[in-house]
Amino acid sequence: MKKMNFIDLFAGAGGLSEGFVKAGFEPIAHVEMDAHACKTLETRNYYYSLKKANKLQVYYDYLLGNISHKDLSESVLNRLDNVINASIGDDNTSIFNRIDELTKGREVDLIIGGPPCQAYSVVGRHRINKLEADDPRNLLYRQYARFLKKYNPKVFVFENVLGILSAEEGRYFNNIKVYFRTLGYELESRVLNTSDYGVLQNRKRVIIIGWKKGSDFSYPELIAESNPYTVADILEDLAYLKPGDQNNITNYASDTNEYLEKSAIRNGADFVTQHVARTHNDRDLEIYKIAIDKWLNNRERLKYGDLPERLKTHKNQNSFVDRFKVVDINSYSHTVLAHIAKDGHYYIYPSTEQVRSLSVREAARIQSFPDDYYFEGGRSAAFKQIGNAVPPLMALKIAEEIKGSL
Template identity: 65%
Template sequence: MNNLNFIDLFSGAGGLSEGFIKAGFTPIAHVEIDKKACETLETRLVYHKLKSENRIQNYYDYISEKMTREEFLKEFSNSEISNSVINTPIGGDNNKVIFENIDKLLKKKQVDLIVGGPPCQAYSLVGRNRDKDGMKNDSRNFLYKEYAKFLIKYTPKVFVFENVMGLITAEDGKYFKNMRAYFKRLGYELDYTIQKSEHFGVLQKRRRIILIGWQKGTDFKYPEFDEIKEKFTVKQILSDLKKLKPGEQNNITKYAKPTTAYLEKFELRNGVDFVTQHMARPHNDRDLSIYKIAIDKWLKKSERLKYPDLPTELKTHKNETSFVDRYKVVDINGLSHTMVAHIAKDGHHYIYPDNKQIRSLSVREAARIQSFPDDFFFEGGRSAAFRQIGNAVPPLMASTIAKSIKKLLCQKKKK
């Protein structure tokens, strides 16, 4: 059971993969369209290789900028790692190329799991509200059929399909109904639950559908997930980091305070005395003035700033009915609101909850809210890192799902 493997589709920066690797699964391949996310995946795979070889200091030398990426990959990556990260869009003629690459990596082994979730924009409520056709004609509605082609090709024992809540209601539930019927026709039993990320130790209000399928005729069943009962707050993942000014770029910095119970329990601050990518985006004077108002309103009254409440001199348009909650402060004494990829475009929806640090979240703070460990390095610069973080499946959530699946597969094999 220590040799169970998986293929990760639509992998992003590897949040799902990180959880499955931590649970003891071996990745065969990652398939992802975003080049910078693929670079992040390769970097993380080298990390796992070096860790298994007791050479982790070489990885720390890289993320602390003692060597270039080119030097790092030349010295410590290999063709098996680089070939396993397939930077190709899934679908159409591309699938043939992807299959050929995966077949070479498999070396005639059976695929145990396929994991992943197609881009969620076509199913999300925000995406449907913004599109004039409600995303009805968006080709991404049918990416589940591309996902299914990998089930047909590799017949895994189990698959995990993660997506947003909006999938259930898209086209009045038609897509989700058709999707499940399609997977069943391919020979899989399946079930799904709606999971709250805080039950897995992730400190944000994130709701996701976890659809799991397994081959018909097996004694597998939908797993039960252990729920974290302890109550933690965002303060425990922010308090030890250095204070930042807007635009301050600390790619490498020392921790400012001792670790916390949360960081220790979930191993986010994991063994080194420095942290990377604690960098804040710059803001203009108008945004900083708005942030200050939003922070004061939230910390003093627990009220959210609405656009109509702004002083006249800070308003830039007359529309006071659309997107009125554009500015949002992270709740330091509770859970963050959902982290999404829009954080790459501006920080208005993720304002740091301190009137002595008027800015939006840093890359590292956003990564912690998504439960990425501090030694997880995102390639491509600040904006690319934010996009990868916002698109990711929280690794803590993924590892619990992976452990539950592994337990069931182990029980099955013993029988």
């Protein structure tokens, strides 16, 4: 059978794409404006090419630092350069031209992606008080629609934050539905929580799925699954870290477990990369200790106003009072956001034995990325990519159901 294909818009680090690739879809092109994320996508492409050629040791050599990224790319035969580092906007001619070269006359089966969501997020609207009518991010759905109009896919998947439903009292979301329908698509939206699909994180997102009018396709039945695992299953096999530890390569501290096997987070290599911790000053470490003690012993969240005066640095004690938050080791994590790239206060490691914030690898695991997924650009860039990503395990479930329906 012909392998179904897709174009990935606003691709980020490739979380949504990863799910579709694992479900058996072939990526035609990834379009992304962030250079670090594009390099991450390229590296992941090389992983799949080398895996297909039974040459994964070359990829592992790159992760271990034995060869350069240039050496890695040159080791891939018949390399397909399908990552387009460009900003989707009013003039997409160069992007269209490159995609046309990559399609080689093939029909496009799917378009997937989620435009940047800051303009729709509740936090984003709080900061600017209202959704600016002239904010260009509000109209990125129209740019997404231009790709639908040009490539006419059978199905599209559009992911975004819950705030898109309520922005401007629902006007923007209604505009999206009306606009997509004028292009010949039926569509339906649902709010999905990633914890229902194997991800150890409470992360609710709006998933719009559209299909050509007149087809017998319908929104797939995404049945919530039992998820008895906890964040403890993610953390237990990773090495002890002190704040500031920058050992990019570490050995696993223990054997694998049922969740790591079932989720394929541990999937072959006998080492783990990017288990690195940011440095914290003494004041923050003291605050972390207080927050950890409250949470582990009393299941109480630290309120900023309750801190001793000597530890306070903000005069505003009414907004963002929970700016210090410990990850729940006995359940699912709270939502991982791109803000984790700025500081780790909202993602404190849940143990008095390791007083620090989450490592890059721990955050990636909470997002369900496999351990052999490498995020390019350094620690801050990696955190940003991880926080913005669609969890691959949820993407896999969506992709499998769409594949079954098609």
